[in-house]
Amino acid sequence: MKKIDYLKLISKRYPNIDLVSKEIINLSAIINLPKGTEHFLTDLHGEYESFSHVLRNASGVIRRKIDETFENRINETEKNELATLVYYPKNKLIYLHKKNEITNEWYFDAIYRLILLLRTASFKYTRSKVRKALPENFIYIIEELMQEQEDMESKKRYYNEIINTIIETKRADKFIIEISKSIRRLVIDKLHIVGDIYDRGDGSHKIMDELIKHHNCDIQWGNHDILWMGAAAGSGACVFNVLRIALRYANLETIQDGYGINLLPLAQFSDEIYSENKTDNENSIYKPKLQKNHMLRDRDLLLISKMQKAVAVIQFKLEGKIIKNNPAYEMEDRLFLDKLAVDNKTVKVEGKIYNMKDSFFPTLIKSNPYKLTEEEEELVKILISSFKHSEKLKEHIKFLYSKGSMYNKTNGNLLYHAAIPVDVKGEFIKAEFDGKIYFGKSLMDYFDLKAREAYFIENANNDILWYLWCGKNSPLFGKDKMKTFERLFIGDESLMRENKNAYYNFRNDESFIDKILIEFGLDTEKGHIVNGHVPVKTAKGENPVKAKGKLLVIDGGFSKAYQKITGIAGYTLTYNSQNIALVSHKPFLSFTESIYNNYDMLPKEVYIKEEEKRVLVADTDDGKELKKSILILKELLQCYRKGYINEL
Incomplete structure (x- = not known):
């Protein structure tokens, strides 16, 4: 299209x-304003309450804003109560x-x-952006109150009268709830989730609902997310x-509860097929990992154990x-069902014979062990069918695709969940798929494309989605093998x-990190990698x-399952116009405590x-x-002035 034709199209909006x-x-x-925060x-793993609180307190940003605003004008107790009111206005007011x-x-x-x-x-x-963040019913009132003229006696009386009227008309609760939402929205300009929203905790669907409501977020897929996709x-599989x-x-x-998937057929199948597994001893390897405050009865635990066994056997058959x-996956060393002895009591792994913890597999067909009954x-x-036709799951997965990707380049930083696959020398692994060689950025781009095709076409x-979950060259997995069979x-x-x-051996090597930044077209002096997994x-x-601050790992244990190993409850990161700040969190107690x-x-x-120097909007991707x-627009302006395009 000729430039003048393009400018004529633009002129329809600016006539x-x-x-x-x-x-x-x-x-x-x-573009001359400071960049937003x-x-x-990362690695939320279904821990909804912890996630929601960190989202609401913006990793301490709101409390810092309170300190900045009030300094010594209110005491610590009042600051704490104000912070809680901003985080949970409705619940705090009820209390x-x-x-x-x-x-x-x-x-x-x-x-x-x-x-x-x-x-x-x-x-x-x-003012325009602030207006968009304000509640529609109170825009005029809030804009009036935000004018900084309390030192003028007439204005002070005016402000007081507005606030008194809000109280007298019994709109104070609604006003407080809405203005608190606006504060939370304005302190964070953009939210980045660097993978693994799903699994382990019981609130993954609630987290997805929160993200869908968020004003501006993106997601870098993790291996647990791709599994649900x-x-x-x-x-x-x-x-x-x-x-x-x-x-x-x-x-x-x-x-x-979240996705409405009926597990009764699985429970009935498991209870019938594995009815001989009745004792705790026989089912011990399938017993779930439980929280201390669980309410499950012994018979519930026994059924869950049978269900886990039934699912595992079918999983290994499907895999x-x-x-x-798919010989290109090079995962033949994950085939075990055909390595079992006739009595299922031993299995050959890497040329050695090992005893099996369980030998009761009534659905295995020895002549064709990977065939389903x-x-x-x-x-x-x-x-x-249940997973494919869950409307709520469809909504969440489509959001993962629309806001998600294998990696993200944003404001000079590179975000991805797990790893860029390399060999023992630190060179990008060259993997062959569909007759072509991919490595580094091209491998990530290939997987991104194939992940989308697998869902939308x-x-x-859709085997590639399973490979991304556990394949040896999957950037979302970052390991050589997933040893579920061996552990179980x-x-x-x-x-x-x-x-x-x-x-992971090279993450602390500055030159290695520079190589990755260059591969993705980023500045080695200013760029960072943000990593989870x-x-x-x-x-x-x-x-x-890592690497003198060029790589920042922010998986510190949101999931309760990891907190004994990590000693904390997660890292989070903020990047504003003045600094990049990595912070750690203690385990979250509860909404009630807050x-x-x-x-x-x-x-x-x-x-x-x-x-x-202070980073301006002009320095960001949006600013560019x-x-x-x-x-x-300046070219269009010249066209108007020179008569090349007529004004309306």
Whole structure:
């Protein structure tokens, strides 16, 4: 298209000199504002309460805004209560009403303080952007209250009268709830989730609901996310991996309550086929990992154990078929069912014979061990259909695709979940798929494309989604093998170790990180890699800051299952106009503790990198696009002035 034709198209939106000039001035003002704060979280693993609190307190940003706004004008107790009110306004108000602690004076102080806090939170944004973050019913009132003229006696009376009227008309609760939402929205400009929303905890579906409501977020897929994406795409191997993990942790809430998937056919099949496994001893290897406060009865645990066994056997059969059908995956060493002895009491692994913990496998057909029985085949069809046709799961998975990717380049930083596969020399592994060689960035791009085709193209091969879950060259897995069979059925320590990709040996090497940044077209002086997937063993002295700060690992144990290893409850990262800050969190107690006792999961600063000069919107990816728009608008302006395009 010729440039003049393109400018004529733009002129339909800006049909005269006045409108073009106005937009140029507006965009020029925006790019000279400080950049908004970015918030980075990873490896949430279904821990909804912890995630929700960190989201609400913005990794301590809101509390810092409170300190900045009020300094010594209010005491620590008042600051803590104000913070809790911003995090959980509705619940806090209900609690205070029950205690009869809310008076007109309390309302006045709370509203006034929230207005001052909103001013601090909004200083770096244009009036237009702030307006979009305000509740529609109170826009005019809030904009009036945000004018900083309390020193003028007439204005002070005006402000007081507005607040008093809000209280008298019994709109104070609604006003506080809505203005608190606006504060939370304005303190974080963009949220980045660096993978693994799903599995282990029971609130993955709730986290997804929160993310869908968020004003601006993106997701870098983790291997547990891709597993659910595969299940929703109809991959039987992915479905049965999802089920096994849920049964392993006795967390069925996401599957049953969140997505409405009926597990009764699985329960009936398991109870019937494995009816001989009745004693605790025989089912011990299948018993779920339980939280201390679980409410499950012995008979429930026995049924869950049988279900886990049934699922595991079907999983290994389905995976065997994928491995045989895809020699490019090079995963033949994961085939075990054909290595079992006739009596199933031993198995050959890497040329050695090992005893099996369990030998009762009534659905194994010795002549064809990877063949499903008729009953198993029917069960697989039922469960695949349930996953594919869950409307709630469809909504969540489509959101994962629309906001997600294998990696993300944003404002000079590179975000990905696990690893860039390399060999023992630190060179990018060259993997062959579909007759072509891929490595580094091209491998990530290939997998991103194939992951999308597997879900959106009807009858596409969805095996690639299972490979991304556990394949040896999967950037989302980052290990040589997933040793589920060995851990479950053999238990020999020498076999259970999953070897990490050599990437993890080089993460502290600055030149190695530079090589990755260059591969993805990023600046080695200013760029960083943000990584998750492998929990940082903080309790053992491991440092999440690698390669002199060029790589930051933010998986520190959101999942309760990892907190004994990590010693903390996760790392999170914020990046504002002045610095990049990595912080650690203590385990979250509960919503109740926050609402009743003003408990906060305030983080501890682990690493701060100050910017040499304040980062402006002009320095960001969005700013670069705005600069391009300004140049185009200036060309349109010249066309109007020279008469090449007529004004309307």
